[in-house]
Amino acid sequence: MKGKIYVTGLALATLSLLSCSRDNDPAPSSPAATNSVNDFVWKAMNSWYYWQPNVPKLADNFKNSADYASYINSKTPDGLFYSLLYDYGNTDRFSWIENNNTIIPASKIAEIEKLTGFDYAVYPKDNTNTSAVALVNYVIPGSSAANAGIVRGDIITKVNGSPLTISNYSQLSQDQFTITRAATAVITSTGLVTTDRAENISITKTNIDENPVAFYKKYNYGGKNIGYLVYNGFKSDYNDELNAAFATMKADGITELVLDLRYNGGGSLETATALAQMVNGNYTGQPYVYLDFNAKHNDEDGMDYLTNTVKTYNIVNGHPEQTGQQNVNSLSLSRIYVLVSFQTASASELTVISLNKYVPVTTIGNETYGKFVGSISLYDSPASDYTSYSTRNTAHNWKLQPITFSYYNKDKDPNPSGGILPTYDINPYRAINNIKEFGNVSDPELKKALELISGQTILKTAENPVTYSNRNLRFQPRNESKGLVIEDFESFSKRKK
Incomplete structure (x- = not known):
C-alpha cells in the first residue's frame, strides 16, 4: 500500500549530495549566536532561491552584517522564510516551508496528509x-x-x-x-x-492517498478509437498507475487521446517527461524541457531529455523511495487534445508547451494558471549545499520548497505573460449545469474534443444566455500550492552533463 502524500499533489523531492558545497562563506562578523534552524533557512535561500538577487535581506553581504543575527533570531523559521520571498503573493505565489511533513502557509497550518x-x-x-x-x-x-x-x-x-x-x-x-x-x-x-x-x-478531513489517475473511458466515433483520461496530479509514487493506464489504452487500440488536465496543478518533472513518452515515444533521447536556475547555479542550467523508462516510487515517512523502473508504454500518437482550465498549472502547462514541439497539442477550455517555475527540496545539509535528504540534520524536521528555477520548452521560447490561451475557449461558468460524472458527453469541453476528432456532432447541448463577464475566476486554495518538482537532483544533474 502506498504511503501518504501531499495534499498539494507534489511528491517530496529526493535530492542527493552535490559534488561540492557552496556554504563556505566566512562566519557572520556579529558575535551574537544565531538560531540554527533559521541560519539554515537563510543560507539555503541565499544559495538557491530563484529571485535571490531581488531580495535585499538575501544579499551575500547581509550575512556578515551586524544585523544578521538579530534579524533571523527575531522570527520563527516559517516567519523568516516568508519574509525572504520576493513580492510574495504576486511574483512568487508558490514557495512554501514544511515542518514534520506539514506545509506551513504564511497565515495558517494546513494538514498535508488530510483531505476533504x-x-x-x-x-x-x-x-x-x-x-x-x-x-x-x-x-x-x-x-x-x-x-x-x-x-x-x-x-x-x-x-x-x-x-x-x-x-x-x-x-x-x-x-x-x-x-x-x-x-x-x-x-x-x-x-x-x-x-x-x-x-x-x-x-x-481524513487521511487520503489520492490516485491522480482518476478516470478512463474508451469511445468510438467516426470509426476512431478515442481514449479519455482524467489525470489530476503529476505524482511520482503513481508513475506505475499512469504507465498502466497507457498500457490499457494501448491494448484498447486507442489512436486518439483526450487528456483532461483541468484540475491538475502540477507535480513531478520526471513524471511530466514520462507522460510525453507515453503519448508519443518516438523521440527518445531528444530534449524536452530547459531549466534555468539563479546565477549561483548556472552549472545546473540545461535540458531534461526524453527517456524510454520511468522510475517507480513509494512514499515512506513523507519521502519518495525508488522501488523499481519500468519501460514506458507508448501510444505513438501523432496529435493530442488537452482539456485545460484556470486550475491547470506548472507541470500541466509544461506538458502543453513542451509536447507541442513534437506533436500538435490542441487545448480546449479556459486560460491556464500561468506557472512556469519549479523547485527542489532544501534540507539542513550544508555539506551538500542543502540538497541531501540522507545527510540532513535530524535534530529538526524543517524543509524548504522555494522556487529555484524557471522552465521553457526545448527551443527556449518565451513563456506567456499570463496563462496559456486555449485553442478553443469554453467558459466553464456557462457549463455549470452540464458538469456530470467524468466521461458524460454533456461536458462541453469533452464534447468539443470528441467532435473535433470524429468530425461528428456528438450531442446538442442547450446554451444559457450570459451577458456579463465571468473572468474573475477564483483558484481554490488547495491547488495554489501545486507545482513542478525535480524528484532526484543528482540524477537530473548527471543526465544533463
Missing part, C-alpha cells in the same frame, strides 16, 4: 463579485465527501450555514465544516440564481 475528498473551483455568483458558489470538480472515492454523497457537478451555496462569498470560501479547507448544495441553478443575464436543498452536510 472533493476538489472545487470558486466562481462569482453575480456582478458584485462578492457572492459566490463552489463547483465540485471531482470527488475522491472513499473520502468523507464521497461518503456524504457529494458528486462531481454539485454546486455549493453555503459553508458553515452562511452563504458562500469570496471572503469565506476558505472555510471549505477547514478540518471540519458543513456545506449546503443547490437544488436548482439557473444562469440569467445578471448572474446565477440558485435554490438550496434542505440539508447541512458535515465534512471532515
Whole structure:
C-alpha cells in the first residue's frame, strides 16, 4: 500500500549530495549566536532561491552584517522564510516551508496528509463579485465527501450555514465544516440564481492517498478509437498507475487521446517527461524541457531529455523511495487534445508547451494558471549545499520548497505573460449545469474534443444566455500550492552533463 502524500499533489523531492558545497562563506562578523534552524533557512535561500538577487535581506553581504543575527533570531523559521520571498503573493505565489511533513502557509497550518475528498473551483455568483458558489470538480472515492454523497457537478451555496462569498470560501479547507448544495441553478443575464436543498452536510478531513489517475473511458466515433483520461496530479509514487493506464489504452487500440488536465496543478518533472513518452515515444533521447536556475547555479542550467523508462516510487515517512523502473508504454500518437482550465498549472502547462514541439497539442477550455517555475527540496545539509535528504540534520524536521528555477520548452521560447490561451475557449461558468460524472458527453469541453476528432456532432447541448463577464475566476486554495518538482537532483544533474 502506498504511503501518504501531499495534499498539494507534489511528491517530496529526493535530492542527493552535490559534488561540492557552496556554504563556505566566512562566519557572520556579529558575535551574537544565531538560531540554527533559521541560519539554515537563510543560507539555503541565499544559495538557491530563484529571485535571490531581488531580495535585499538575501544579499551575500547581509550575512556578515551586524544585523544578521538579530534579524533571523527575531522570527520563527516559517516567519523568516516568508519574509525572504520576493513580492510574495504576486511574483512568487508558490514557495512554501514544511515542518514534520506539514506545509506551513504564511497565515495558517494546513494538514498535508488530510483531505476533504472533493476538489472545487470558486466562481462569482453575480456582478458584485462578492457572492459566490463552489463547483465540485471531482470527488475522491472513499473520502468523507464521497461518503456524504457529494458528486462531481454539485454546486455549493453555503459553508458553515452562511452563504458562500469570496471572503469565506476558505472555510471549505477547514478540518471540519458543513456545506449546503443547490437544488436548482439557473444562469440569467445578471448572474446565477440558485435554490438550496434542505440539508447541512458535515465534512471532515481524513487521511487520503489520492490516485491522480482518476478516470478512463474508451469511445468510438467516426470509426476512431478515442481514449479519455482524467489525470489530476503529476505524482511520482503513481508513475506505475499512469504507465498502466497507457498500457490499457494501448491494448484498447486507442489512436486518439483526450487528456483532461483541468484540475491538475502540477507535480513531478520526471513524471511530466514520462507522460510525453507515453503519448508519443518516438523521440527518445531528444530534449524536452530547459531549466534555468539563479546565477549561483548556472552549472545546473540545461535540458531534461526524453527517456524510454520511468522510475517507480513509494512514499515512506513523507519521502519518495525508488522501488523499481519500468519501460514506458507508448501510444505513438501523432496529435493530442488537452482539456485545460484556470486550475491547470506548472507541470500541466509544461506538458502543453513542451509536447507541442513534437506533436500538435490542441487545448480546449479556459486560460491556464500561468506557472512556469519549479523547485527542489532544501534540507539542513550544508555539506551538500542543502540538497541531501540522507545527510540532513535530524535534530529538526524543517524543509524548504522555494522556487529555484524557471522552465521553457526545448527551443527556449518565451513563456506567456499570463496563462496559456486555449485553442478553443469554453467558459466553464456557462457549463455549470452540464458538469456530470467524468466521461458524460454533456461536458462541453469533452464534447468539443470528441467532435473535433470524429468530425461528428456528438450531442446538442442547450446554451444559457450570459451577458456579463465571468473572468474573475477564483483558484481554490488547495491547488495554489501545486507545482513542478525535480524528484532526484543528482540524477537530473548527471543526465544533463
